[in-house]
Amino acid sequence: MKITRNTFNEVMFPCYNPMNMVIKKAHGSYIYDNEGNKYLDLTSGIAVNCLGHTPSDVQKVIKKTVKNLIHVSNIFCNEYTLTLAKKLVEKTGYQKVFFVNSGAEANETALKLARRVAFDNYGADKNEIISFVNSFHGRTFFSVTVGGQESYSDGFGPKPAAITHIPFNDVDAFKKAISDKTCGVILEPIQGEGGILKADDEFLKTVRELCTKFNAALIFDEVQTGVARSGTLYAYEQTPVKPDILTSAKGLAAGLPIGAVMTTDEFAKHFVPGTHGSTFGGNALACSVGSYVIDVVSKSEFLENVKKMSSYITDNVMKLNEKYNVFKTVRGEGLLLGLVLNDKYSGKSGVLQKKCFEQKLLTLVAHGDVLRLAPALNIKKKTVDEAMKLLDKALAAFVSENA
Incomplete structure (x- = not known):
């Protein structure tokens, strides 16, 4: 059977428009297609393959676990799931x-929990959720409606109600929006899809203070920023506040599907048997890999290296920018970086991404003005050097064609 890019058009829902290649294998920071081409990957599966592609130690964990267990369901306990839960509790406080299979499910769970706590404690009228413009929280109907990008939630009929969207980092707008009816506030400490925009400390202090005052749950969506991506185990550690509910996914199992919701005893007690569930959530195999990942990425030397590589990439991008004058700045923390295009190239991040692809450099976008980089957290300096040479060629072509 011959598989080509056109096979996608023949057999898959047309939700995506993937690049013109079919991946055959991947190792470390390199991807190989079924035509024999080699690509340098600065996407790591959209921040999922935190230790690179097919890391040998993760393979060992998988091989060892599958000899014993893959899946048993939540009617029973298993050591792998409970071990990861204990490690997360110890590392975060x-x-x-609660385990699920994805970031969307983690956020869905967090939002349901916020509503349940409010319902139990204060009644049905306390149900309003505050979210922020250009946020992204997943693709389930509830989570996509809470996300602040209407184009993703329009066209599916009546939307879940009692959801308010306000501008990100706008203290005055937040003060006006929150009330006794607010049950939860959800935000990304660094907006990912929205353009790698960081929440201001003063804004977060106000949000935390008013959430406490109005008995509303503060939820941090750390699906993308968590698991060392931002240079600390979770990005909230770099802020002056701690959320009531924290969601995690993406890199937590180095490529296997997993998500997690963390909270306090006081909040968790409202999810009694029958209120929520997930057939595959807490899957033994994913959790065994998650335990290994947490051990690796929570080490101080690992986190320190994420920060060093972040600075190294940023410095090299800005050196290239002296030649091409394409970027305004580089935003983000750790190895979640947004290369922000100048006004001259506004809306053309997708064009630049394609130029990178032509040079066999794989990148992401975040909004029309930002080229997003989310490489493996253990990327080597020499690999970054190689990536910068490819970016140099891509920028030359981009500038030439957009003069």
Whole structure:
């Protein structure tokens, strides 16, 4: 059977428009297609393959686990799931964990929990959720409606109600929006899809203070920023506040599907048997890999290296920018970086991404003005050097064609 890019058009839902190649294998920071081409990957599966592609130690964990267990369901306990839960509790200071299979499910769970806590404690009228313009929280109907990009939620009929969107980092707008009816506030400490925009410390202090005052749950969506991506185990550690509920996914199992919701005993007690569930959530195989990942990425030397590589990439991009004058700045923390295009190239991040692809450099976008980089967290300096040479060629072509 011959598989080509056109096979996608023949057999898959047309939700995506993937690049013109079919991946055959991938190792470390390199991807190989079925035509024999080699690509340098600065996407790591959209921040999922935190230790690179097919890391040998992860393979060992998988091989060892599958000899014993893959899946048993939540009617029973298993050592792998409970081990990961204990590690997350110890590393974060939260007291309870709920496992799911993805970031969208983690956020769906967090939002349902916020509503349940409010319902139990204060009644049905306390149900309003505050979210922020250009946020992204997943693709389930509830989570995509909470996300602040209407183009993703329009066209599916009546939307879940009692959801308010306000500008990000706008203290005055937040003060006006929150009330006794607010049950939860959800935000990304660094907006990913929205353009790698960081929440201001003063804004977060106000949000935390008013959430406490109005008995509303503060939820941090750390699906993309978590698991060392931002240079600390979770990005909230770099802020002056701690959320009531924390969601995690993407890199947590180095490529296997997993998500987690962490919270306090006080919040968790409202999810009694029958209120929520997930057939595959807490899957033994994913959790065994998650335990290994947490051990690796929570080490101080690992986190320090994420920060060093962040600075190294930023410095090299700005050196290239002296030649091409394409970028305004580089935003983000750790190895979640946004290369912000100048006004001259506004809306053309997708064009630049394609130029990178032509040079066999794989990148992401975040909004029309930002080229997003989310490489493996253990990327080597020599690999960054190689990536910068490819970016140099891509920028030359981009500038030439957009003069």
